[in-house]
Amino acid sequence: QQQVKQSPQSLIVQKGGISIINCAYENTAFDYFPWYQQFPGKGPALLIAIRPDVSEKKEGRFTISFNKSAKQFSLHIMDSQPGDSATYFCAAISGRNTGFQKLVFGTGTRLLVSP
Amino acid sequence: NAGVTQTPKFQVLKTGQSMTLQCAQDMNHNSMYWYRQDPGMGLRLIYYSASEGTTDKGEVPNGYNVSRLNKREFSLRLESAAPSQTSVYFCASRGSYSDTGELFFGEGSRLTVL
Numbered sequence: 672q673q674q675v676k677q678s679p680q681s682l683i684v685q686k687g688g689i690s691i692i693n694c695a696y697e698n699t700a701f702d703y704f705p706w707y708q709q710f711p712g713k714g715p716a717l718l719i720a721i722r723p724d725v726s727e728k729k730e731g732r733f734t735i736s737f738n739k740s741a742k743q744f745s746l747h748i749m750d751s752q753p754g755d756s757a758t759y760f761c762a763a764i765s766g767r768n769t770g771f772q773k774l775v776f777g778t779g780t781r782l783l784v785s786p
Numbered sequence: 787n788a789g790v791t792q793t794p795k796f797q798v799l800k801t802g803q804s805m806t807l808q809c810a811q812d813m814n815h816n817s818m819y820w821y822r823q824d825p826g827m828g829l830r831l832i833y834y835s836a837s838e839g840t841t842d843k844g845e846v847p848n849g850y851n852v853s854r855l856n857k858r859e860f861s862l863r864l865e866s867a868a869p870s871q872t873s874v875y876f877c878a879s880r881g882s883y884s885d886t887g888e889l890f891f892g893e894g895s896r897l898t899v900l
Contacts, residue, residue: 680826705888714790714876714891715829760828774889776821778828 674698675763677777684784690748692780694761697742701763706735706746707776709758718759719746751784758782788812792877792892799867799899807862807895809877817880818860819844819889820852822873829876835860867899 677694684690694704705720721728721735721744728735734747748755761777790811799805811818820832831844833852841852849871851863860879864871874896878889 677828707889712893714878714893715889716891717888720888774831776829778826 674775675761675777677761677780679780680778681781682783684748684751684782686751686753686784686786688751688784690746690751690755690782690784692746692759692761692782693743694745694777695741695743696763698763698765699742700765701775702766703764704735704737704744705762705764705774706733707760707762709760709779711757715760748782751782753784753786756782756784790877790879790890790892792875792895794895795893796896797898799864799897801868801899803867804863804865805867805897806864807875807877807897808859809861809892810859811877811879811890812858813879813881813890814857815879815881815890816857818854819878819880820850820860820862821876821878822846823876823894824873832862832875864897867897869899871897872899873897 675696706718707715708718709715719730719733721737723739726737732749737744759780762774764774793808816837819834821829823829830846832850833844835841835854838857853861874894876894877892880889
């Protein structure tokens with residue numbers, strides 16, 4: 672069963688546009704929500720993350736919006752650039768403040784930003 | 787600083803052959819993980835090791851075994867490879883009580899089973 676549902680599976684956005692990727696979860700034990708970015712031939716790397724007591728976090732052109740009551744969170748990429756073309760994974764973590772965390776990934780969104 | 791290093795990067799096996807994927811990290815991290823990545827399936831956890839000397843099954847452990855050789859190294863073994871194990875495998879590590887929850891990934895090992 673997919674604990675974190677991610678959509679869309681793929682996305683094409685024109686340069687300068689806004690890219691939006693959505694994720695939803697069921698398990699209320701999740702206590703941290705990171706997003707990972709993966710370029711072809713590379714491993715995923717942490718992009719930005721948010722705690723559930725915060726509704727929005729912004730880092731440069733990347734913003735996470737978090738809706739705790741709806742159990743949904745999304746990544747917005749403003750002014751999308753061709754260099755943002757990559758696969759994006761949302762994730763959810765339980766046990767963040769313990770000695771061991773369990774991290775569950777969404778299925779990924781392949782973003783292509785056209786010039 | 788190399789981070790997380792995986793070997794080999796590419797491997798082709800015949801059905802029934804065995805092989806071991808090696809992973810080493812130089813960040814003094816306690817926790818290490820093996821994931822597989824398949825199109826449309828995201829990253830699925832195979833096995834993990836919370837600390838040296840311990841290992842536990844993840845979401846898709848069947849057909850795999852692991853060894854946490856020491857704090858640095860965590861290997862993944864396929865005893866009798868099957869075409870369903872064709873995938874890209876990622877090793878990752880994480881420090882204890884990481885406030886960001888950040889996993890550090892290797893560059894992946896692409897395995898094809900014929």
